[in-house]
Every structure is written in C-alpha cells, then in structure tokens.
Amino acid sequence: xxxxxxxxxxxxxxxxxxxxxxxxxxxxxxxxxxxxxxxxxxxxxxxxxxxxxxxxxxxxxxxxxxxxxxxxxxxxxxxxxxxxxxxxxxxxxxxxxxxxxxxxxxxxxxxxxxxxxxxxxxxxxxxxxxxxxxxxxxxxxxxxxxxxxxxxxxxxxxxxxxxxxxxxxxxxxxxxxxxxxxxxxxxxxxxxxxxxxxxxxxxxxxxxxxxxxxxxxxxxxxxxxxxxxxxxxxxxxxxxxxxxxxxxxxxxxxxxxxxxxxxxxxxxxxxxxxxxxxxxxxxxxxxxxxxxxxxxxxxxxxxxxxxxxxxxxxxxxxxxxxxxxxxxxxxxxxxxxxxxxxxxxxxxxxxxxxxxxxxxxxxxxxxxxxxxxxxxxxxxxxxxxxxxxxxxxxxxxxxxxxxxxxxx
Amino acid sequence: xxxxxxxxxxxxxxxxxxxxxxxxxxxxxxxxxxxxxxxxxxxxxxxxxxxxxxxxxxxxxxx
Numbered sequence: 001x002x003x004x005x006x007x008x009x010x011x012x013x014x015x016x017x018x019x020x021x022x023x024x025x026x027x028x029x030x031x032x033x034x035x036x037x038x039x040x041x042x043x044x045x046x047x048x049x050x051x052x053x054x055x056x057x058x059x060x061x062x063x064x065x066x067x068x069x070x071x072x073x074x075x076x077x078x079x080x081x082x083x084x085x086x087x088x089x090x091x092x093x094x095x096x097x098x099x100x101x102x103x104x105x106x107x108x109x110x111x112x113x114x115x116x117x118x119x120x121x122x123x124x125x126x127x128x129x130x131x132x133x134x135x136x137x138x139x140x141x142x143x144x145x146x147x148x149x150x151x152x153x154x155x156x157x158x159x160x161x162x163x164x165x166x167x168x169x170x171x172x173x174x175x176x177x178x179x180x181x182x183x184x185x186x187x188x189x190x191x192x193x194x195x196x197x198x199x200x201x202x203x204x205x206x207x208x209x210x211x212x213x214x215x216x217x218x219x220x221x222x223x224x225x226x227x228x229x230x231x232x233x234x235x236x237x238x239x240x241x242x243x244x245x246x247x248x249x250x251x252x253x254x255x256x257x258x259x260x261x262x263x264x265x266x267x268x269x270x271x272x273x274x275x276x277x278x279x280x281x282x283x284x285x286x287x288x289x290x291x292x293x294x295x296x297x298x299x300x301x302x303x304x305x306x307x308x309x310x311x312x313x314x315x316x317x318x319x320x321x322x323x324x325x326x327x328x329x330x331x332x333x334x335x336x337x338x339x340x341x342x343x344x345x346x347x348x349x350x351x352x353x354x355x356x357x358x359x360x361x362x363x364x365x366x367x368x369x370x371x372x373x374x375x376x377x378x379x380x381x382x383x384x385x386x387x388x389x390x391x392x393x394x395x396x397x398x399x400x401x402x403x404x405x406x407x408x
Numbered sequence: 409x410x411x412x413x414x415x416x417x418x419x420x421x422x423x424x425x426x427x428x429x430x431x432x433x434x435x436x437x438x439x440x441x442x443x444x445x446x447x448x449x450x451x452x453x454x455x456x457x458x459x460x461x462x463x464x465x466x467x468x469x470x471x
Binding site: 291295298299302305306308309312313315316319320323324327 | 419422426436439443450453461
C-alpha cells in the first residue's frame with residue numbers, strides 16, 4: 001500500500017509550501033464579487049473574468065482583518081464605500097495565507113485607489129464610446145423643454161443633502177413660482193443605483209405627459225462616489241427618455257456618463273433649482289415684454305385711427321359747407337339771370353304792346369273815317385256834342401285830309 | 409345704429425360718404441341725410457376707440 005498522509009499533514013505541507021513561496025505580500029488586481037462586514041472584519045469573494053468569454057475563470061476568498069481595515073479606512077477616507085463595493089475592480093496588497101482548517105485566503109493589507117479610479121475612467125470611456133456608436137450621446141439634447149417648467153420628476157433620495165437643498169431652493173424661490181416636483185427615490189451610491197435609476201426612468205417615462213422634465217439630483221461626492229452614474233444602462237435610459245433630463249449630480253471637474261448624455265448638466269442640485277427658476281423667469285420676462293409691445297402697438301393703432309377719424313370728420317364738416325355755398329352761388333346766379341331776363345322780356349313786351357296799341361288805335365279810327373265819318377276838334381280836343389263848339393277855328397279831320405274852318 | 413356694426417365697417421362707410429361728397433355726386437337732397445349718418449358713424453367710431461383706449465389703460469394698470 002502506498003504511503004499516505006493525514007489531511008492535516010497534507011494541509012500543513014501545503015501551508016509550508018505557500019509560506020515558502022509567498023514570503024512577502026504581493027499586489028493583485030481583481031474584482032470584488034461579494035463583500036460583507038462581520039464584527040469589524042471584512043470578508044470578500046474575489047474573482048477574475050476571462051477577457052474573451054467574460055466568464056469567471058478565477059476565484060478566491062479574501063479578508064480584511066480589523067487592524068488592516070482601520071488602516072485602509074483611514075487611507076481611503078470618503079473613497080472607501082466606493083472602492084470596497086461589489087463589482088469594483090481593485091488593486092490589493094495581499095498576504096497569501098493557507099490555514100489547515102479554513103483553506104486558502106488572501107489577507108488584504110492595503111488598497112491602491114488609483115487603480116480603481118483608472119479602471120473606472122477606462123470603463124467610463126468605453127461606455128461613452130458605445131453610446132456614441134449607437135448615436136445616443138446627443139439624443140436627449142434634441143428634446144425640448146416647454147416654455148415653462150411646472151411639473152418635474154426628481155430622481156434622488158429624500159435624505160440626500162443635495163435633494164433637501166434643491167427642494168428648499170425651489171420652494172422658496174423669490175418669484176413665487178409653484179413648481180410641482182415628484183420624487184422618485186433611488187439609492188444614489190452603490191450596486192443598486194444603476195438598477196433603481198433605470199427603473200425610475202422607465203416609470204417616469206410611462207407617464208411622460210405628466211412631467212415637463214426629469215431631474216437627477218445628488219449631493220456632492222468624490223469621483224468614485226459618482227461612478228454609479230458611469231453606467232451604460234443609465235446613459236442609454238437618459239438618452240432614450242421622452243423628456244429632457246437635467247442632472248445635478250454634484251461634481252467638480254469630470255462629467256459622469258449620465259451628465260454627458262443628459263439634456264443639460266449643472267454642477268450642483270442648487271444650480272438645477274436656480275436653472276428651473278430662471279428658465280421660468282425668462283419666460284415671464286418675455287411675456288411681459290411682448291405684452292408691453294402689444295400695448296404700444298395698440299396705442300399706436302388707436303391713435304392713428306383717431307387721427308384718421310378726426311381728419312375724415314374735418315373734411316366732412318367742411319365739404320357740406322362748400323357744397324351749400326356753391327349751390328347758393330349757383331342759385332344767386334340763376335336769380336340774377338332770372339331778374340335780368342324777366343326785365344328784358346317785360347320791357348320788350350311793353351314796347352311791342354305800345355306799338356300794337358298805337359297801330360290798333362289808328363287802324364280803328366281810319367276805318368271809321370273811310371266810311372264818311374269826320375272828327376271835329378277844337379283846340380286839340382275832340383268834340384263829341386254840339387254844345388261843345390265854341391267860336392273860333394274848328395278842325396275837321398277826314399280820312400284823307402284835315403280842313404280848318406272858322407265858326408261864328 | 410345696427411348692433412352688428414363693426415369699427416371697420418363704420419369707418420369704411422364714413423369714408424365712402426366722404427368720397428361721395430368729394431366727388432360732387434351728392435345732391436343737396438341727400439346731403440343732410442348723409443351728414444346725419446356720418447355723425448352717427450363718427451360717434452360710433454369714437455366710442456369704439458375710447459373703449460379700446462380704456463382697455464389698454466386697464467391692462468397697463470394691472471401690471
């Protein structure tokens with residue numbers, strides 16, 4: 001029978017082999033698959049993905065003992081929750097330990113945050129490249145805000161300092177604008193952020209007609225804190241949103257993927273509130289400007305109409321006077337003519353009549369004389385009775401001649 | 409005065425009366441009648457103008 005060992009002997013041997021080969025701690029890069037803290041110690045599952053198949057091709061347990069954890073906490077400060085999180089690529093300094101009972105474990109003594117930051121930046125660039133290839137980078141920028149922003153859907157967390165600032169700023173605006181904001185609560189950091197933000201985006205877009213725009217708001221934080229927003233899914237959801245998306249994720253220099261694809265990105269939640277208020281103020285100003293222009297034009301029109309009316313009335317008052325005076329002149333003229341003509345006619349008739357009279361008188365007497373009558377006259381008076389005859393010269397008028405004779 | 413009369417229509421009629429008078433087409437018989445109509449139209453137009461002016465002032469005062 002071949003020589004055999006007890007399991008303890010085997011494990012003790014392995015432990016010696018490992019201890020001999022890994023005297024010093026070494027730096028390893030890997031991904032945190034799972035992480036949990038138990039009574040001050042941190043336990044992790046570390047994995048490696050095959051770059052071609054993306055399948056897990058290496059896995060090992062890791063731990064950060066209490067003392068190391070204090071050191072790492074102190075070193076990373078606010079970066080800690082972003083780096084020691086599920087799905088994060090880390091560069092860790094590990095001591096390889098093999099325990100006869102518990103097997104192989106990597107004891108983490110140090111973490112290099114720059115590696116993670118670099119990884120995230122690479123990841124961010126990769127996502128941006130993908131979004132650009134799919135034509136999603138500027139898609140949301142083509143959306144339009146309505147004239148006035150009245151109803152907004154806010155993706156944030158009720159307890160986030162940034163959200164509280166934003167809500168107060170919006171509610172206490174000095175113009176008294178009433179903007180209705182509906183909060184869709186999500187976790188703003190960590191592994192759930194991507195899923196929850198995307199879910200909120202879908203939910204809001206289902207009732208897109210109820211909102212004017214979507215705001216994604218988060219307080220300040222380090223670059224790594226914001227890395228949850230360097231997500232392809234969040235980027236694509238923003239790009240494809242029916243409503244314009246405004247971000248106020250709170251960062252100093254670099255933009256997250258969410259910022260790059262958003263309709264508009266503002267530095268802080270307060271800046272988002274300011275933008276909304278100023279956007280509405282700008283509209284109100286324009287309305288007032290238009291209104292005062294309308295009033296100006298209306299005044300001009302009425303003034304012009306009033307002038308035209310006045311002019312027409314002046315003409316109307318003058319023209320009838322002209323017409324009547326013209327008519328009067330005409331009448332006067334006719335009257336004058338009438339008088340003259342009448343006068344002429346009258347005098348002409350008078351003359352004719354007189355001629356007629358003379359002629360008629362003469363004709364009547366001569367006819368009588370022709371028949372043998374004689375007119376006796378004395379002192380140019382016609383004698384009609386015998387007792388009218390006085391002594392003296394008596395004129396006898398015959399048809400053809402006069403005879404003068406003396407009476408006794 | 410007709411209730412449906414508009415400012416434009418009134419003003420147009422006023423001008424056509426003016427044109428008639430200017431063109432010497434109006435006889436004296438219709439002159440008085442036309443003048444009466446013109447006076448009516450004119451006061452109607454003025455009233456409308458005043459209404460508009462008042463409403464402009466109301467808008468301005470609201471600000």
